[in-house]
Amino acid sequence: MGPDAGGASHIARLAVDEAMPLDCGRSLGPIDIAYTTHGRMNADRSNAVLICHALTGDQHVVGTHPVTGRAGWWETLVGPGRPIDTDRMFVICANILGGCMGSTGPASINPQTGTVWGTDFPLVTIADMVRAQKLLIDHLGIDRLFAVVGGSMGGMQVLQWAVSYPDRVFAAVPIATAARHSAQNIAFHEVGRQAIIADPQWHQGRYADHDTRPTKGLAVARMTAHITYLSEMALHTKFGRRLQDRQRMSYGFEADFQVESYLRHQGISFVDRFDANSYLYITRAMDYFDIAADHGGVLANAFRGSRVRFCLISFSSDWLFPTVESRTIARAINAVAGNVSFTEIDTDRGHDAFLLDEPVFARIVSGFMDGAAAHAGLVRP
Amino acid sequence: MGPAVIHDAHGYPALRPDLDLLAGMVEPHARVLDIGCGDGVLLHYLDRVKGCDARGIELSQQGVQECVARGLSVIQGDVDHDLDYFPDDAFDVVVLSQTLQATRRPDLVIRNLVRIGRRAIVSFPNFAYWRCRAYLLLRGRMPRTEGLPYAWYDTPNIHLCTITDFVRLCAASDVRIKTALALDSHGRVVRRDAPGAYANLMGEIGMFVLERAPRISGGLDDTDA
Numbered sequence: 001m002g003p004d005a006g007g008a009s010h011i012a013r014l015a016v017d018e019a020m021p022l023d024c025g026r027s028l029g030p031i032d033i034a035y036t037t038h039g040r041m042n043a044d045r046s047n048a049v050l051i052c053h054a055l056t057g058d059q060h061v062v063g064t065h066p067v068t069g070r071a072g073w074w075e076t077l078v079g080p081g082r083p084i085d086t087d088r089m090f091v092i093c094a095n096i097l098g099g100c101m102g103s104t105g106p107a108s109i110n111p112q113t114g115t116v117w118g119t120d121f122p123l124v125t126i127a128d129m130v131r132a133q134k135l136l137i138d139h140l141g142i143d144r145l146f147a148v149v150g151g152s153m154g155g156m157q158v159l160q161w162a163v164s165y166p167d168r169v170f171a172a173v174p175i176a177t178a179a180r181h182s183a184q185n186i187a188f189h190e191v192g193r194q195a196i197i198a199d200p201q202w203h204q205g206r207y208a209d210h211d212t213r214p215t216k217g218l219a220v221a222r223m224t225a226h227i228t229y230l231s232e233m234a235l236h237t238k239f240g241r242r243l244q245d246r247q248r249m250s251y252g253f254e255a256d257f258q259v260e261s262y263l264r265h266q267g268i269s270f271v272d273r274f275d276a277n278s279y280l281y282i283t284r285a286m287d288y289f290d291i292a293a294d295h296g297g298v299l300a301n302a303f304r305g306s307r308v309r310f311c312l313i314s315f316s317s318d319w320l321f322p323t324v325e326s327r328t329i330a331r332a333i334n335a336v337a338g339n340v341s342f343t344e345i346d347t348d349r350g351h352d353a354f355l356l357d358e359p360v361f362a363r364i365v366s367g368f369m370d371g372a373a374a375h376a377g378l379v380r381p
Numbered sequence: 382m383g384p385a386v387i388h389d390a391h392g393y394p395a396l397r398p399d400l401d402l403l404a405g406m407v408e409p410h411a412r413v414l415d416i417g418c419g420d421g422v423l424l425h426y427l428d429r430v431k432g433c434d435a436r437g438i439e440l441s442q443q444g445v446q447e448c449v450a451r452g453l454s455v456i457q458g459d460v461d462h463d464l465d466y467f468p469d470d471a472f473d474v475v476v477l478s479q480t481l482q483a484t485r486r487p488d489l490v491i492r493n494l495v496r497i498g499r500r501a502i503v504s505f506p507n508f509a510y511w512r513c514r515a516y517l518l519l520r521g522r523m524p525r526t527e528g529l530p531y532a533w534y535d536t537p538n539i540h541l542c543t544i545t546d547f548v549r550l551c552a553a554s555d556v557r558i559k560t561a562l563a564l565d566s567h568g569r570v571v572r573r574d575a576p577g578a579y580a581n582l583m584g585e586i587g588m589f590v591l592e593r594a595p596r597i598s599g600g601l602d603d604t605d606a
Contacts, residue, residue, distance in 0.1 A: 335467065335468060367452050
């Protein structure tokens with residue numbers, strides 16, 4: 001059972017009169033943004049918290065996922081009495097632009113042609129995703145978000161919000177993220193994309209026209225990525241070299257080891273809920289993300305004059321977005337005497353720790369949200 | 382059961398006397414950086430009672446997490462590496478309470494303090510306190526006192542100094558001493574105008590208010606009026 005029975009799903013149609021300009025030079029409109037809300041907006045609309053999801057997440061932050069039937073991806077953190085308390089806050093979580101859970105993306109119909117966009121869809125960036133979210137926030141009549149919170153790619157969006165619209169955000173919580181995507185991370189993404197592109201069912205991205213899907217390629221992409229979300233210790237503890245349903249090695253290429261079987265399962269279950277072209281677009285958006293480059297190569301310039309209260313959190317065994325990335329952001333905010341909290345949390349669970357039940361993590365988010373609420377003058381209902 | 386907590390007029394736990402003295406030197410609503418803020422007792426007081434824009438730096442993960450969980454703005458970092466990232470005059474007051482002796486380069490730290498803050502308040506254990514002197518003289522061993530409770534092999538303190546040493550370092554660093562106090566182990570003032578032989582002998586803790594001296598050398602900002 002989800003912690004918040006009061007959640008609701010919506011789709012907003014935005015950029016209807018005027019298409020939204022994109023970083024790539026093209027523009028897009030109308031745009032559908034699918035989102036869920038939890039909790040109630042207060043009278044002066046000052047208690048809204050925008051949750052930004054990671055690469056393979058979506059708007060179903062809490063409550064039962066309509067496709068998988070599983071619990072929301074952040075039930076540990078969001079809900080009544082949880083660190084992001086839906087008894088107090090009005091939580092909004094939107095499927096990103098370029099996503100495939102109801103927001104406009106490569107699997108949507110191109111209104112000009114009446115067919116699926118496929119790879120004709122314009123390249124979107126993290127800043128474009130945030131632009132679309134801002135249209136949604138405007139649409140909801142919210143002047144200033146109390147907080148923007150997210151991990152991994154969601155953390156990139158949080159940073160982009162704080163940098164693009166500092167006056168529209170009171171507090172920002174970028175978790176397990178970076179101000180730019182590293183070469184190693186781009187390299188992993190490229191492996192995933194090439195797996196999709198190499199799948200004969202991909203058909204240059206026009207697989208919808210052929211009534212098929214590059215599921216094998218997408219599953220391989222997911223398997224590769226999934227390894228980067230865990231730590232060596234987490235994999236070792238979970239699987240070691242244990243064999244799957246057998247006493248001895250097959251001396252072939254079946255899934256002899258539990259870890260293989262686990263990854264295959266991850267890959268197969270992913271293709272049921274995700275679009276391959278979406279995966280290409282979203283990974284590309286992350287690759288292009290570099291806040292410093294957008295500010296003359298000096299990260300601190302992005303935060304100059306900002307009054308946003310930041311809380312950066314990293315995890316000690318995260319090798320995808322290691323602590324040094326968060327520390328770099330904290331130092332850049334310090335360099336302009338901004339308001340920042342930063343801590344690393346000790347855990348052996350890797351990058352995915354932000355999605356798991358980590359009591360210290362929950363306590364920190366909770367404390368930060370309470371402290372920020374006190375400073376924002378948000379009174380408890 | 383722990384000892385009963387004494388609360389002040391605002392309903393907050395009363396500060397340790399040396400922190401109370403220190404808090405009294407910070408004007409309300411000031412921009413303050415507390416370096417080595419521990420579990421955030423002083424920071425919390427400055428933030429909630431004095432309405433300061435109070436930030437902290439703390440080395441220990443536990444301390445930082447304690448602070449952030451209390452809603453305070455604290456980064457995990459250390460005084461030897463993280464001060465360089467702050468701009469000049471970022472704060473009205475920079476506090477370094479009982480931490481100087483644990484830094485790698487106290488000389489560079491002091492220069493940074495008066496660079497990033499208009500004022501710096503520094504306190505440290507005085508190694509020339511008579512009990513320390515007596516301990517070493519009579520027992521021939523590294524002193525262990527209330528203010529310096531560690532054994533020589535597991536102490537975080539790597540650069541212990543005396544009040545006289547500190548005064549000399551300030552002079553050599555073009556740092557102006559605005560106020561100098563010698564305190565006892567309870568944080569009570571035993572001597573004002575402390576840079577003297579008496580304070581050096583009788584003070585268990587030295588507490589100094591520092592300012593950047595005009596015409597600072599060594600590549601630091603010299604625009605201070």
